[in-house]
Amino acid sequence: xxxxxxxxxxxxxxxxxxxxxxxxxxxxxxxxxxxxxxxxxxxxxxxxxxxxxxxxxxxxxxxxxxxxxxxxxxxxxxxxxxxxxxxxxxxxxxxxxxxxxxxxxxxxxxxxxxxxxxxxxxxxxxxxxxxxxxxxxxxxxxxxxxxxxxxxxxxxxxxxxxxxxxxxxxxxxxxxxxxxxxxxxxxxxxxxxxxxxxxxxxxxxxxxxxxxxxxxxxxxxxxxxxxxxxxxxxxxxxxxxxxxxxxxxxxxxxxxxxxxxxxxxxxxxxxxxxxxxxxxxxxxxxxxxxxxxxxxxxxxxxxxxxxxxxxxxxxxxxxxxxxxxxxxxxxxxxxxxxxxxxxxx
Amino acid sequence: xxxxxxxxxxxxxxxxxxxxxxxxxxxxxxxxxxxxxxxxxxxxxxxxxxxxxxxxxxxxxxxxxxxxxxxxxxxxxxxxxxxxxxxxxxxxxxxxxxxxxxxxxxxxxxxxxxxxxxxxxxxxxxxxxxxxxxxxxxxxxxxxxxxxxxxxxxxxxxxxxxxxxxxxxxxxxxxxxxxxxxxxxxxxxxxxxxxxxxxxxxxxxxxxxxxxxxxxxxxxxxxxxxxxxxxxxxxxxxxxxxxxxxxxxxxxxxxxxxxxxxxxxxxxxxxxxxxxxxxxxxxxxxxxxxxxxxxxxxxxxxxxxxxxxxxxxxxxxxxxxxxxxxxxxxxxxxxxxxxxxxxxx
Numbered sequence: 001x002x003x004x005x006x007x008x009x010x011x012x013x014x015x016x017x018x019x020x021x022x023x024x025x026x027x028x029x030x031x032x033x034x035x036x037x038x039x040x041x042x043x044x045x046x047x048x049x050x051x052x053x054x055x056x057x058x059x060x061x062x063x064x065x066x067x068x069x070x071x072x073x074x075x076x077x078x079x080x081x082x083x084x085x086x087x088x089x090x091x092x093x094x095x096x097x098x099x100x101x102x103x104x105x106x107x108x109x110x111x112x113x114x115x116x117x118x119x120x121x122x123x124x125x126x127x128x129x130x131x132x133x134x135x136x137x138x139x140x141x142x143x144x145x146x147x148x149x150x151x152x153x154x155x156x157x158x159x160x161x162x163x164x165x166x167x168x169x170x171x172x173x174x175x176x177x178x179x180x181x182x183x184x185x186x187x188x189x190x191x192x193x194x195x196x197x198x199x200x201x202x203x204x205x206x207x208x209x210x211x212x213x214x215x216x217x218x219x220x221x222x223x224x225x226x227x228x229x230x231x232x233x234x235x236x237x238x239x240x241x242x243x244x245x246x247x248x249x250x251x252x253x254x255x256x257x258x259x260x261x262x263x264x265x266x267x268x269x270x271x272x273x274x275x276x277x278x279x280x281x282x283x284x285x286x287x288x289x290x291x292x293x294x295x296x297x298x299x300x301x302x303x304x305x306x307x308x309x310x311x312x313x314x315x316x317x318x319x320x321x322x323x324x325x326x327x328x329x330x331x332x333x334x335x336x337x338x339x340x341x342x343x344x345x
Numbered sequence: 346x347x348x349x350x351x352x353x354x355x356x357x358x359x360x361x362x363x364x365x366x367x368x369x370x371x372x373x374x375x376x377x378x379x380x381x382x383x384x385x386x387x388x389x390x391x392x393x394x395x396x397x398x399x400x401x402x403x404x405x406x407x408x409x410x411x412x413x414x415x416x417x418x419x420x421x422x423x424x425x426x427x428x429x430x431x432x433x434x435x436x437x438x439x440x441x442x443x444x445x446x447x448x449x450x451x452x453x454x455x456x457x458x459x460x461x462x463x464x465x466x467x468x469x470x471x472x473x474x475x476x477x478x479x480x481x482x483x484x485x486x487x488x489x490x491x492x493x494x495x496x497x498x499x500x501x502x503x504x505x506x507x508x509x510x511x512x513x514x515x516x517x518x519x520x521x522x523x524x525x526x527x528x529x530x531x532x533x534x535x536x537x538x539x540x541x542x543x544x545x546x547x548x549x550x551x552x553x554x555x556x557x558x559x560x561x562x563x564x565x566x567x568x569x570x571x572x573x574x575x576x577x578x579x580x581x582x583x584x585x586x587x588x589x590x591x592x593x594x595x596x597x598x599x600x601x602x603x604x605x606x607x608x609x610x611x612x613x614x615x616x617x618x619x620x621x622x623x624x625x626x627x628x629x630x631x632x633x634x635x636x637x638x639x640x641x642x643x644x645x646x647x648x649x650x651x652x653x654x655x656x657x658x659x660x661x662x663x664x665x666x667x668x669x670x671x672x673x674x675x676x677x678x679x680x681x682x683x684x685x686x687x688x689x690x
Binding site for chain 1: 408415416578581582606612613614615616617619622624625626628629630631636
C-alpha cells in the first residue's frame, strides 16, 4: 500500500459539500439541498482525495433526485453526485498518485474522497482548460458522439434535427454533425441561443422554439425541406411533437434526454407514435452513455482530433462557489445558462 | 415473345372482382367495396393470367384503404389489392408458364391479369395446401420471422410478449419463439383464442385481454415475472400501454401493426414513452416486410424446415366466395376469424 502523503492544499483547510435533503418534485429547487462545511477527508482505503477544480451541473440530475424510478438515484443525505475534474492531493492508490489530474465522480464538494473506481480517466490540463474536460471531452462530448455517430450512424448529406441545440450535448452534436457533412437544424430557446447555434455550434439553421410557439411544427417543416433523417431529442414533449411529422421513412430517433417534461409520474399524455413508427419504419432508441464504455476511447480520440483541428470548440459557463449549486439545476431548466454549466467549488 | 396459349379454365368464363368504391374511415365496411362481374382478361404484355386459388385478408388493408398517408394505398376504382396464390392459365412470360403456381399480388378476384413483377415467388402445392402458402409461408410467416428473428435478435431464455397472439402473424411468432427457446406470452381476445395460443401456437402463457379489462397491466406483470425482453406489438393502444411497464432495460419493441387503434388522423393521445425509452434504453422499431426482401430466402428456408419438422403448423380459416370479401376486414377486426383469414374466390 502506498504511503498516504499529506495534502498539498493549505487553504481552505475545511471541506465544503452540497448534500441532498429530500426528493425533488420536478426540477430540483434550492430547498432540496443544503451546503455544509465538513472536515477535510482522508483517502479511503485504495482511494484518493481529489481537489475538485470543476463540478458538472447536468439536466440528468433532475432524474437522479426524483422519487421516480431512474437509472441512477442520489439518496437523501448523500453528497450531490456529479462528474468533476480535479487533482489528486492525497492517495492510497498507485494508479492515481498525488498531482494526477482526472475526470470522475467527484460530486458537488471542494474535496472528494473517492474510490479508484470513481476515477474515470486521466485528463491533461495543458491541452484544454478544466471546464472543457467536463464538456466537450466529458460526458457531454461522449454522449453527443455516442448518440449521433455510434447509434444513429449518419450518412453525409442527411438532415439532423437537435432539440436544445445550444445545450451542453446539443452544442457538441452540432459541431460533430458539421464535421460529418450533415445538415444540422437546431431548436433553441431564445434568439441569442439560436444565433449562437448557427454562428458557433455547426448548425446550418436554427429555430427559436419560444418565438415559434404554435407555429413550431410548420417552422420545422420549412427548415427541413428534405425531411429529417436523424432526430436527436434532448427534450421530449411538445418540441418532439412538432418534429415527428417531418421525419422521413427510415429516420432514427435518438432519445438522449427528456428535459421539457418536468414530471413523469404518471407519464403525461401525448400523441401516440405507434403509427408513425410503423409507417415510417422508424428506429427509436434510448441510451445512457455509461452503457457504451467500450467505445469511449474511440469517441475520445475523435473528439480530441476535432478539437486539435479547430472543428470542435468548448462553450462553457462556470458558476463560482458552491453557494450557487442549489439553484444551478433550476437555472439550467430555465435556459439561463450560456453553454455547458459547471461549478468551481 | 411467347405465344399466348388459350386458357385451360372452362368455367366460369367470366371474371369476378372486388373493387374499391371509396376511402374507408376506420375499419373498412362493406360499402367501401363493390363486387362486379367482368370479362375474362388476357395476359398483359410480358405478364400472365392467374386463376386465384386463395386471396389474403389482412389487417394492413385498413391502412391501404384509408385517406391517411400510408406505405401503400389502393386507389378508388381499383381491384382490391391482396396477396394470393394461384395457377398460371395464360402466359406471355417465359418465367411463368401455364401450370406454374405462385404467390403474388393477385388481388380479390377470380382471375388476375398481372405483370411478372407482381408474381413474387413460386410455390409448391404438394408441400402444403394453398392457404398455408398465404399464411405460414406467405407474408404472415415472413413478417413473424423478420420482426422476431431478424430485427429483435432473440437470445434463448428471453421473455417475449405478443399482442394478437392467435392472429395470422402472432400465431407464427409464438411457434418461432418456442423453436428458439424463448418464453412466449400471448395476449388474445377471448378464452378460445387464449387456449389455442397455448395449445397450438407455442405460447407458454396467454392472457385474455377482454376478460382482464382494467387489470391487464397487473396480469401482464404477473405473467412475466422476469420482465419482458421483446415486445412484438400488433395492436398499439391500450394493450401496449399495459405492456410497457413490464419492459426490461434493453428491451426491443417491434411495431408490426396498430390494429387496436381505428383512426390515426389525428393520432389519439396515449402515455408519453420518451422517459421509458430513455431510462430503459429501449429500441423501438417499425418495419414493413417488403423493406427486407433480401433476407426472404433465409426466412423461407427456415420456415419450411420448421414445417417439415412439425414445429410450425398452419392455422387458417378460408371464406368461400368473393361475396364474403366486403365484410371480411370487419370480421378480422372484430376478432371473429379463427386463424389466418383468406378468401377462395
